[in-house]
Amino acid sequence: SQTIHQWPATLVQPVGSPLSLECTVEGTSNPNLYWYRQAAGRGLQLLFYSVGIGQISSEVPxxxxxxxxxxxxxxLSSKKLLLSDSGFYLCASTGGGSTDTQYFGPGTRLTVL
Amino acid sequence: SQKIEQNSEALNIQEGKTATLTCNYTNYSPAYLQWYRQDPGRGPVFLLLIRENEKEKRKERLKVTFDTTLKQSLFHITASQPADSATYLCALDMGRDGNNRLAFGKGNQVVVIP
Known part of the structure; x- marks a missing residue:
């Protein structure tokens, strides 16, 4: 089975600062990769997905x-964070035999102040 | 875009009873539907997948049904236990393009009372 690593686990950043969140996958090769954001009281929103190296598709502006x-x-990056960027960021992966189910990482809790 | 509805109210249920959750969707018919479990502060964990040509799927104490006419899936937890307390998410594929993108509902919280 595959394992998804994310870091950092929590992050507090001021408005206007840059952001870099990293996700790595073990136990599979050539996976589809996904970034989601889960804001308080809201569902998971798909932000980006990738079907291969250098291939990025954006779901929402x-x-x-x-x-x-x-x-x-x-x-996942940003040059200048906004207050509205606060949320729980999750990386997910498919692959390794079953391409339909998604395996999620532990998430990064981002607070923008 | 796909609209997915799950009950926003938490379901409080006595231990040993069956919990039933509903997922309704609009617009296009998905090729498959999935259910995930999410505990507070953690990523979702896959539970079950049911395809459009399947009516029912079971895994241990879990059962999922899929009615493409009603555009509805039901998720059942039989003989519920306090450890089943969590939020359960319904997810549908966002298009038959092979990219396996998922649209998630907001989730339905289940609280199993000992």
């Missing part, structure tokens, strides 16, 4: 960007 420099590495 926003202040964030994503990159996939390696097969099992997915990075």
């Amino acid at each position: 926003q202040n964030l960007s994503a990159s996939r420099p390696q097969d099992r590495q997915f990075i």
Whole structure:
């Protein structure tokens, strides 16, 4: 089975500061990778997904960007954080035989002040 | 876009009873529907997947049904235990493009009372 690592676990950042969240995957190769945000009282919102190295698709226009420099590495970034960027960020992966189910990482709790 | 509805009110249920959750969706018919469990402060964990040509799926004490005519899925936890207390998320594929993107409902909290 695959394991998803995310760091940091928690982050408090001032408005206007940059952001970099990292996700790495073990136990599979060539996975589809996903970034979600879960705001308080809201469901999971798909932000970006990637089907391969360097291939990024954005689901919603926003202040964030994503990159996939390696097969099992997915990075979420921002040049200048907004208050509305606060939330619980989750990385997910499919692959390894079953391409339908998603395996989630432990998440990063981001608070923008 | 796909709209997914789950009951926003928490379901409080006595231990040993069956908990039943509902997931309703609009717009296009998904190729499959999934249920996940999420504990506070943690990522969701996959439970069950049911495809459009399947009526029912079981896994231990869990059962999922899928009615494509009603555009509804029911999720049952039989012989519920306090350890089943969590939020349960319904998820549908966002398109038959092979990218396996999922749209999630907001989730339905279950509280099992000992």
